[in-house]
Amino acid sequence: MDTIIQQLFNAAQLGAVYALIALGYSMVYGIIRLINFAHGDIFMLGGFIGLLLTTRFGWMPFYLLLPLAMLLTALVGVTIERVAYRRLRNAQRMSVVITTLGVGIFLENLVRLTVGPETRQIPAGLPSAPVVWLQQHLGAFVTWDKLLIILISLALMAILWLVVNRTLIGTAMRAVADNKDAVPLMGVNLNLVIAVTFAIGSALAAAGGIFYGQAYSIDPYMGIDLGWKAFIAAVIGGIGSIEGAVLGSFLLAGVEVITVAYLSSNLKNGIAFGLLILLLLVWPWGIMGKPTLKKV
């Protein structure tokens, strides 16, 4: 019983990180039908920005570090959109996909050259003592940092939901997703809305990177593997859907954690990708996705 609860927390922590990445994939795809394959590397970069901030400014408390790293990573995301993607907005899809892959490789090598290829851990910013209450009442050994990572992630997702559904910028984002061409005619600057979307997606990924670096470790290539996983989670949930990205992420993390705990860690990726293939065969729109017929 106690190990099941512990595994649930492990799954929730991993799922939270996946979700923070998957949201960026899904939001950007939702509004401009672009799959930003560099997004996993934005997540990696967010982790390294967090690492640099902690090592350079050791005094900086976590509640300052997190928003600051999110802000800086958001600026990087916006810059990438401005420099590399905007001019390709009406180009062939293949050119854009290759550009996103190129940006990803650039970011990986930039970090490898400047910081180094070693695997590192972000020094503890969150308390790592066990949560006594959970230990006493459920017999589960869960540390505070794990619990806080899950709770802060959920809070960030809740804020995102409010921004998208309850604010004007959110209305504008949904309008771009719905009918991009009609948005400028409402007097709304389309480029600004797209930039804000990239900023939000990158900031969430940075939070994911920092949490991942606290819970596990970071290296310049971690964005590849985890980026793919989060992308799978976004597709499973229904790409373009915010709720779907979150749902898909927790589902995927759950399946992975169970696989590792009760089968074999070697099967983890096989099962994750197998799940994706299976879903694409029976319900290609994803859990929250709506069946669409392409108009000819």
Added chain:
Amino acid sequence: MGLRITDLTKSFGGLTAVDGFNLELGDRDLQGIIGPNGAGKTTVFNLITGVYAPDRGQIQLGEHTVSGLPSDAIARAGIARTFQNIRLFAQMTVLDNITMALHARAGYGLWEAAFRTGNFHRQEARLLAESREHLARFGLLERQREQAGSLPYGEQRRLEIARALATGPKVLLLDEPAAGMNPREVEELIQLIQQVHRDFSLAILLIEHQLPVVMELCREVQVLDFGQTIASGAPQEVVRNPLVIEAYLGEEEAPA
């Protein structure tokens, strides 16, 4: 105020879609543009709203030159439009469609909206009330929570016009508003346009295929054919012009 267009010209490859188009649209004017398919009517609208940049010519809204500005700046300057094939935010609610349009004159930036200042909350409440009031004016208030794309065709058309007006335009461009409507809906549409023209202080420029609509609404029309104005004047006169009849019905005898 009003719209003044001089020598507006646009080519696509070798085809001159609009060739030296001129227009004087007064403050509260209601004018029409007619012409056969492919005459360049919609291209004129696309040039006015900044979808394309003109090759030559000038578009002035009152004192301001709007040609060359991006679409969103032109919308904020006071030019709104509808489309021949309705372009609503189909997945969003009727109310959200209007709120989106009120953006144009909400009086605060998107950043403020993202960070929700105190001022923003007050503005938002006012905006919501304004959206509802606006919907009520067009008989769409009961539909506010419905998906825009699920409305019947005639109401989608009405919502599109309501949304265009919610941006607070000085000039409203209507691109074939009667397209795909049955005679009863056309009659309602004519009344709606007359009501809009009466109640809102703006000028209307109308592209229309159905001559009766133009005859009933417009004081003055221009006839476009192959990008050029071949006739202009009162609709009753223009439709008797042999050039116009030829453009619409084709030449009666082979050219010499």
